[in-house]
Every structure is written in C-alpha cells, then in structure tokens.
Amino acid sequence: MFLGTHEPRLDEKGRLILPAKFREELSAGLVITKGQERCLYVFPSQEFSEITQTLKQAPVTAKSARDYSRVMFAGAHDEIP
Numbered sequence: 531m532f533l534g535t536h537e538p539r540l541d542e543k544g545r546l547i548l549p550a551k552f553r554e555e556l557s558a559g560l561v562i563t564k565g566q567e568r569c570l571y572v573f574p575s576q577e578f579s580e581i582t583q584t585l586k587q588a589p590v591t592a593k594s595a596r597d598y599s600r601v602m603f604a605g606a607h608d609e610i611p
Contacts, residue, residue: 532552532572538570546562548572548611552572553611555574557611558575558610559574559575559608560574560608561573561575561578561606561607562607563603563605564605578606578608581602582603585598585599585602
C-alpha cells in the first residue's frame with residue numbers, strides 16, 4: 531500500500547516520474563487506472579490481480595458493482611517501469 535499524496539511530475543518526454551520510495555515495489559510491474567475525484571490509482575501488478583479477483587466476486591446484478599468495475603478496468607494500463 532502506498533500512502534500520501536504526490537503531485538504528478540513529468541519528464542521531458544511526458545512520462546510520469548514515480549516517487550523514489552515507490553520504485554522498488556513497482557519494479558516488477560504496475561497498473562495505472564483512473565481513480566475518483568480526478569486522481570490516478572497506481573497498484574503493483576500483484577495487488578491489482580488481487581483486486582480483480584475480489585471485483586469478480588461482486589454480483590453482476592448490482593449496478594454499483596458494475597459501474598465501479600467499469601471505471602476501474604476501462605482506464606487501466608499495465609506498465610513496467
């Protein structure tokens with residue numbers, strides 16, 4: 531789990547610069563997705579897989595679960611820093 535708020539910084543090529551204290555934990559891969567209130571969520575790949583499994587268990591008949599899954603997965607990108 532990452533704690534704190536960080537202002538986004540981009541390098542000269544427009545790439546997001548990750549805070550140094552997070553880079554080691556994210557070195558095996560990460561998933562970036564749209565968050566709430568115009569935020570980005572960044573997860574280590576393994577943690578995102580666990581979240582995916584949890585969301586798969588939500589009832590498809592629940593509109594709120596479908597809406598949340600749609601937002602979480604539609605904007606998701608997997609990356610290797």
